[in-house]
Amino acid sequence: MKIIRVYINKKITNGFIELDQSQTHYVKNVMRLNIGDNFNIFNENDGEWIVELLELNKKISKVKTLKEIGFKDKPSDIWILFAPVKKLRVDFIAQKITELGARVIWPVITERTQYKSIKESKILSNAIEAAEQCGLTFIPKVNKIENLEYILDNWDHFDSERTLIFCDEKCENNPKKQLESIKKINKSNKWAILIGPEGGFSDKEREKINRIKNLSIISLGPRILRSDTAIVSSLSLFHSTIGDWV
Amino acid sequence: MKIIRVYINKKITNGFIELDQSQTHYVKNVMRLNIGDNFNIFNENDGEWIVELLELNKKISKVKTLKEIGFKDKPSDIWILFAPVKKLRVDFIAQKITELGARVIWPVITERTQYKSIKESKILSNAIEAAEQCGLTFIPKVNKIENLEYILDNWDHFDSERTLIFCDEKCENNPKKQLESIKKINKSNKWAILIGPEGGFSDKEREKINRIKNLSIISLGPRILRSDTAIVSSLSLFHSTIGDWV
Numbered sequence: 353m354k355i356i357r358v359y360i361n362k363k364i365t366n367g368f369i370e371l372d373q374s375q376t377h378y379v380k381n382v383m384r385l386n387i388g389d390n391f392n393i394f395n396e397n398d399g400e401w402i403v404e405l406l407e408l409n410k411k412i413s414k415v416k417t418l419k420e421i422g423f424k425d426k427p428s429d430i431w432i433l434f435a436p437v438k439k440l441r442v443d444f445i446a447q448k449i450t451e452l453g454a455r456v457i458w459p460v461i462t463e464r465t466q467y468k469s470i471k472e473s474k475i476l477s478n479a480i481e482a483a484e485q486c487g488l489t490f491i492p493k494v495n496k497i498e499n500l501e502y503i504l505d506n507w508d509h510f511d512s513e514r515t516l517i518f519c520d521e522k523c524e525n526n527p528k529k530q531l532e533s534i535k536k537i538n539k540s541n542k543w544a545i546l547i548g549p550e551g552g553f554s555d556k557e558r559e560k561i562n563r564i565k566n567l568s569i570i571s572l573g574p575r576i577l578r579s580d581t582a583i584v585s586s587l588s589l590f591h592s593t594i595g596d597w598v
Numbered sequence: 599m600k601i602i603r604v605y606i607n608k609k610i611t612n613g614f615i616e617l618d619q620s621q622t623h624y625v626k627n628v629m630r631l632n633i634g635d636n637f638n639i640f641n642e643n644d645g646e647w648i649v650e651l652l653e654l655n656k657k658i659s660k661v662k663t664l665k666e667i668g669f670k671d672k673p674s675d676i677w678i679l680f681a682p683v684k685k686l687r688v689d690f691i692a693q694k695i696t697e698l699g700a701r702v703i704w705p706v707i708t709e710r711t712q713y714k715s716i717k718e719s720k721i722l723s724n725a726i727e728a729a730e731q732c733g734l735t736f737i738p739k740v741n742k743i744e745n746l747e748y749i750l751d752n753w754d755h756f757d758s759e760r761t762l763i764f765c766d767e768k769c770e771n772n773p774k775k776q777l778e779s780i781k782k783i784n785k786s787n788k789w790a791i792l793i794g795p796e797g798g799f800s801d802k803e804r805e806k807i808n809r810i811k812n813l814s815i816i817s818l819g820p821r822i823l824r825s826d827t828a829i830v831s832s833l834s835l836f837h838s839t840i841g842d843w844v
Binding site for chain 2: 366372411419425427448451452485486487488524527528537571572573574575576577578581584585586588589591592593597
């Protein structure tokens with residue numbers, strides 16, 4: 353049987369913990385747990401714990417910790433910057449990034465970005481859902497949506513040592529070889545992937561991207577991928593050449 | 599502006615072509631084209647053509663070919679065998695496989711497969727939609743859903759030279775290195791990826807998989823991926839080490 357895991361957005365310590373209304377709804381109405389049942393709670397700071405359901409009221413419930421399980425490994429230090437497409441796709445992207453492992457999810461507005469009404473809280477709740485289902489204890493940080501130009505102009509301010517991996521549909525190299533070679537010269541082991549919108553980047557944006565000092569440009573094959581596919585693809589490539597799968 | 603592309607499931611030759619009811623509905627009501635407008639039609643046998651809309655009736659319409667554009671490259675000879683999870687996920691999987699490039703999509707029933715009411719026609723229509731949107735002319739073949747045990751027992755009968763890449767969550771190797779080494783010894787350059795259901799494979803299934811002569815077992819990292827993520831990840835890894843992205 354699959355273990356029920358609930359993300360707790362407050363400190364978990366040995367003893368008794370109150371669940372809030374939405375968590376109570378989840379254990380009561382979705383998972384149909386009863387007093388005395390065991391399940392797991394977790395967060396990124398306190399790890400995972402086995403708990404027992406002690407009280408179950410309409411709006412709040414209470415659990416008792418039984419055992420500390422600990423942490424799953426934190427993913428490699430990789431950020432994902434992407435131009436959001438559609439609501440459903442953004443939900444999906446947040447889930448996949450969490451599953452595959454990244455530290456930061458950063459929606460960016462580019463010149464050709466169509467969909468700008470991003471809710472960062474929705475991205476986060478999708479990331480939490482993926483972490484709950486996939487047995488993870490780490491939740492990526494969701495950055496506030498920002499103009500790509502602003503980010504590029506201030507890249508050195510955000511992190512001058514971080515290498516930007518730019519997935520460029522106009523590029524035709526072998527991405528695996530490219531990533532392997534950049535890995536050898538990157539001392540900081542801090543990375544970021546940039547995925548564009550449908551319609552690609554403008555000339556002005558390309559120019560600014562090319563000005564980034566620590567830059568690696570890779571191809572994602574001969575077929576143009578939708579942005580959600582490109583994110584999963586590039587992150588898989590990253591992890592298998594540089595990140596956690598090596 | 600994005601080019602409108604319509605898949606035509608009959609022979610395309612220079613001259614006049616009738617569109618059926620669903621294609622007519624698409625150009626008329628979805629894309630809102632008018633008499634005289636140009637768009638593209640394609641299929642895997644006759645490639646892509648620019649056409650002009652000549653007649654537009656309630657149920658059928660007629661186009662005239664203007665120019666033959668030709669074919670996009672056929673993807674590498676890779677099949678994807680996967681245990682379907684949920685309806686929406688299967689739709690998504692069909693789209694992603696087509697985008698990333700594969701020859702055959704093969705849903706398989708394993709011991710722990712929950713979702714068995716697969717419609718192969720639905721998989722195909724999702725593959726066609728992805729090909730239309732991503733500028734491809736190749737549509738993967740969709741095999742009839744089949745028991746995994748039957749496939750494994752008859753693997754040599756289906757294709758004795760084809761190497762099966764088994765994505766095993768219990769495996770801990772470096773998938774990139776593993777694929778690179780198997781590439782050197784595979785003479786036929788024919789491949790298949792096998793992705794399991796949530797819950798994994800049974801011992802009996804594992805035993806049968808291990809009996810396949812041309813077998814490569816790879817890890818997809820330290821985090822357990824959902825099956826749709828695993829398909830996109832493994833196919834990206836394949837293409838970047840063995841397939842079309844090399």
